[in-house]
Amino acid sequence: MPLESPINSLGFAKAPADTRVVVAMSGGVDSSVVAAKLAEEGYDVVGVTLQLYDHGAALAKKGACCAGRDIHDARRVAEEMGFPHYVLDYENTFREAVMDEFADSYLGGATPVPCIRCNERVKFKDLLQTARDLDADCMATGHYIQRKMGVQGAELHSAADAAKDQSYFLFSTTQDQLDYLRFPLGHHKSKDETRALAAKYGLSVADKPDSQDICFVPNGDYAAVIEKLRPGAASPGTIVDINGQVLGQHNGVIHYTVGQRRGLGIGGLADPLYVVRLDVDKKQVIVGPKDMLATRRVPLREINWIGGGKLTDIAERQIAVRVRSTRPPTDAILRPISDTEAEVELLVAEQGVSPGQACVFYDTDSTRVLGGGWIWRGQ
Template sequence: MLPRFDLEKDAASARIVVAMSGGVDSSVVAALAARTGAEVIGVTLQLYDHGEAVKRSGSCCAGQDIYDAKTVCDRLGIAHYVLDYESRFRTGVIDKFVHEYAEGRTPVPCSLCNQGVKFTDLIGFARELGADCLATGHYVRRVVNGDRVEMWKGRDPARDQSYFLYGTTRDQLEYLRFPLGNLPKSEVRGLAVEEGLVVADKPDSQDICFVPDGDYAGLVKRLRPETAAPGDIVDMQGRVLGGHQGVVHFTIGQRRGIEIGGQPEPLYVVRIEPEQRRLVVGPRRALAVAAAHVERINWLAEDQQVVEAKVRSLARPVPSRWDGKRLTFESPEYGVAPGQSAVFYEGDRLLGGGTITATETASMDKAAAA
């Protein structure tokens, strides 16, 4: 059974705008929308200046991707618009990412992008076009439960993208459609082959779209050169163990690159102090976190005290308690850092989430027991 768009009118009189990144997922969404008989308009965001975009590969919304999106639209016989959002993307996503990284935090730029240019601005444009909805290729489910619209995890756990969409507002969710939420990737590629789309075998984008080579440090150093200044590596008692070539090369929980021998246990980055150009390192148990302070909360569902919290995109949700400011984990959690998103679930249903601003270390005894 093909995905539905849940239009509130007859498809023949409806208009669907599809956010097209140039990849296989959004291209299949456009093809499925066209099959409904509705008027379909593809919209692609140009997020880099032209000279920079045409040289990029392995990202999204780059030069080749714009061309691929247009080719797909031509194949489907639908209109295609390209919106120049380079300036908005730079100030709303890249600059914020660099600032957070330079301050020793671990930002989640995909969440920033979805909350800004990809949803807020695109929905505004779609409404200007008189569209009945904006459809995207995200792997999440939009579930109508009585008079309430909910967001659920994608049916395929390996593809679920709900972690990055916690900032979606209730009004936005009313307008958005996610037709791929019940499908595995293999079936999506099969639909692309069936439609004869040139992107059927196109690889998925990797890493952060504006850092397709994965060199986050290179980007940050270019925009914030002071982050490349050398400094001390100290233990948790403040004793100098060695040196580093810039805090930009490290994130909390990182082990690689510390390069200090003669220690009884492997060392991990426990804290980053950018103003002092200092890394604080310790054993893995020093990374255990008992609680996190979370701000800028967005609730898609009702506010709840008992939740399952996910603090990294690839982590599993863990039992936690929320008191309005503080998220307490049932057991010590590892890999938790300021800047990350804490996203709340009830089973497959996404409740909401926010940004971690501080963490509380678990006692060494509890960490050892866990």
């Protein structure tokens, strides 16, 4: 009896040449290295890049993902490594699924995270379906996160390089998606390893800078983008203290986020004040002392649970959570309300927890990502 083929680097019991991989190529160094590495290993690689918004605006912005220059760079890498590359027009989908909600969330006083919605509603939904339509065995991306096989199947784990870990932005990955996805860079211990591979393959993007801003927000100016998407939606109002005393005027709540201290235009006060709440209906920015930002109870909805079993199997469980992408996990208690709602109690209060942000769950005894949910105001 012939022996079964050895498991290849992507986990399939067949030769790389018989394994088709669709690589989501943003035009940056990370996804380019993934595509080049798999092509060198002999996989049947197909590169796909999504055109997400207007070329003219994109070309004017450096470091933007899936802009005109990035599409050119992705195509060039495909030519250099000898695999096919396709560009799909997703402008309408991206605007409806990501940009519109981004604008409406800000106008509603929340602080959205559009990169999560892009992964959830575009890359890991429509693009993943395209990969299936192309009869690919899997889809690979350049995200820094690890996929490991556990007792019950594929698990999501934080990246080996904590500084590059992107688990916060991928918490909404479902089990079905995780079964199909691959993340070849997740085990890299530093970005230097990735750039060294880019140089080894002679890629034209080897020294390309990393993208820093949200792709459709030039120079981090959220308000300008929102005003463009929702003309006239930003209305002026007042800046008030916690007792309702008017301290100043503002040109729209979209210019402020919970936890903000600088740029309030209310100088001359004895103690520093922070934005503690946004009241959209009254067009008020409410400010107060720093200790008012401290939060221990965090209501969540739209929960995605990938920790095994059902979320409601246990009345409460000890986990670690991140309430912002820039903060390390902190100990907490998760109390499920339904399969998609829960309350998280932080054992140590966090400051600046804002509606619209994500709260991501981690196992306390490993690097496993258990899922997460969206922070909202609750009742």
